[in-house]
Amino acid sequence: MVGVKKKAFGKVLVANRGEIAVRVIRACREMGIRTVAVYSEADACSLHVGLADEALPIGPAPAAESYLDMGRIIESAKSAGAEAVHPGYGFLAENADFAALCEKEGIVFVGPNSRALALVGDKVRARQTMEKAGIPTIPGMKSVSRSPEEFRAAARRLGYPVMVKASAGGGGKGMRIVRDEEGLVPAVEAGMREAKSAFGDDSVYLEKYIEEPRHVEFQVLADNFGGTVHLFERECSIQRRHQKILEETPSTALDPGLRAEMGETAVRAMRAAGYNNAGTVEFLLDRNRRFYFLEVNARLQVEHPITELVVGVDLVRQQILAASGEKLALRQEDLGQRGHAIECRIYAEDPKANFLPSPGRIVLLREPKGPGVRFDSGIFEGWDVPVHYDPILAKLIVWAEDREAACRRMSAALEDCVILGIRTTAGFLRDVVNHPEFRAGRTTTAFIEKNLGSWRTGWEEDERQRLALAAAALEALSRPGGRAPSPGRAAGAETATPWTALGRWRAGGGGPDGV
Amino acid sequence: MEFEFLIDGAPRRISLDEREGTLRFSEGESVVEASVRRVSGSELRVSHGGRTFRVHLVRDGSRTFVSVDGREFTIVTAPAETARPRDGEERTPEGSLRVKAPMPGKVIKLGVREGERVRRNQTLVIVEAMKMENEIQTSIDGVVRKVHVSVGDVVDADRILAEIEPKET
DSSP, X not given: OTTTOOOSOSEEEEOOOHHHHHHHHHHHHHTTOEEEXXXXXXXXXXXXXXXXXXXXXXXXXXXXXXXXXHHHHHHHXXXXXXXXXXXXXXXXXXXXXXXXHHHHHTOEESSSOHHHHHHHHSHHHHHHHHHHTTOOBOOBOSSOBOOHHHHHHHHHHHOSSEEEEETTOOTTTTOEEEOSGGGHXXXXXXXXXXXXXXXXXXXXXXXXXXXXXXXXXXXXXXXXTSOEEEEEEEEEEEEETTEEEEEEESOTTOOHHHHHHHHHHHHHHHHHTTOOEXXXXXXXXXXXXXXXXXXEEOSOOTTHHHHHHHHOOOHHHHHHHHHTTOOOOOOGGGOOOOSEEEEEEEESEEGGGTTEEOOEEOOEEEOOOSTTEEEEESOOTTOEEOSSSOOEEEEEEXXXXXXXXXXXXXXXXXXXXXXXXXXXXXXXXXXHHTOHHHHTTOOOTTHHHHHHTTOOOOHHHHHHHHHHHHHHHHHHHHSTTSSOOOTTSOOOOOOOOOGXXXXXSOTTOOOTTOO | OEEEEEETTEEXXXXXXXXXXXXXXXXXXEEEEEEEEEEETTEEEEEETTEEEEEEEEEETTEEEEEETTEEEEEEEOOGGGOOOSTTOEEOTTSOEEEEOSSOEEEEEEOOOTTOEEOTTOEEEEEEEXXXXXXXXXXXXXXXXXXXXXXXXXXXXXXXXXXXXXXXO
């Protein structure tokens, strides 16, 4: 049948931006599917726009007026003649109204059916469904509320600390830990505001907060006919502000018995929800190796590549095949894990200034390369990182034969990664990977706070800082007029060693320090 | 030759000279020697202490961005007397603290009113950028003399948000 097999779709609209839009467009290209990108005014020059076969503008920069505008996206799909919409993650990916609108308009939504999406997307209803199916859950409020009194009563019943969570949530948005009654109402309000701005829905609820758990999730794939398999776990315990920053698989916390039990539970959870397409079941694993259902991420995950590398399955391709009505060709007994993969999320944030967002122009980019190194990004040199969207710039993913080798490979790849012009978290991530506690596999959601909470760069930084100053001085000398002008002062006419003269110095030429 | 730089906001006074094909970098008592090869307009290799470092460097306006084996720095040329304090802190001629936006974003909440007493680390303004709420706080005890922004304002980096007159509590 090779060469004559019917294409899944003729044309797919990718309703997203950044690295995930690029990832989906690449998968479509490889499958012979034409792609339609959509973009806001802030993204006219973005990478995904150039990679797609066609691109349509969908409005101004704020997401609410562009990437979240369902009518506009459906209209774009129709005008371009796309049979399917891939939502990526974030934006409309877990919006059941959008999935239902696609169904109504006869456009295939590459994701779960709208009923399953509505069910698992509403965390409170999802919990109820899971409890009925006999799946362990964390104690929490049975419904959302707007009444401070109800929140206070629920918090007292659960016992502090409690966690404020957004009903429509994901990615840490709207989440707050509350340790006493005084902090409860401000946290609920802040959670509601953040949830409103991120998801357009300000419903929040409370859950008992489990101290220092591990975050272990299972990837699931399901076709439209009830065929469901899991593709093992990803450990995502390394988080800042409840946002994952590093993920790995396999998890050091699981043995084959626990892995099989959690995997079976994940499949059972998805069946209970009537779920199809790709999805992830998140669990918290406590110190006593008890696990609790946390939520279903009804989409392709940011961290999906580590599963792809260790299980050897292209998840985006599988999503598209399942959405087009193909039966799952994967059988659980044929799936296994091979080697170890780690992903680092490189954000436009300044780790030296309490991780403040750092939008701006990327003036220089050198992507890491080498065996087992994958760099999924939506960035390029000269691009302005907009202020309107998530700060994720790129995902650096490595695969190696075992965990230690993967850690070393990641550390080296982060060292090779050069992004200048804006601040990024690459240096911080390298300190995570090289931390003895991380190397020992002692990873919990409290890891960053405990081990790198007051992150200060060490001796390695001091040495490099001196070299950076030396390089800046050399650069200043090389400019026309010699020395760099000070602000508010004209350039001096001092003579200087020209930059161009550097060529005559020998690399590694023996200095007095025995270089 | 002498240079005065701010590296990631911290002032440094260094001197750099070339001697017999080597760079001689000194800062106070400490002296470092290294050899350098220019690879391209934006890349150098610097050999020092038994290893070679890859240095990438780009200038953008007044700022020079430097990466040394994966560690990134922002350097500006500035004489020490005009060195700005770190973290956007600055004083008015009357001695009030000017609290500035550390990055561009949108004001989504004001935590204080003019005339209100505030304590150190109290949140003055919440600025949203890249979908995260960032609480901008005062580093001193005092009284809010002026709030320069309103909810919904889009602010650039370094825009003055509020002024705090120092007062013991």
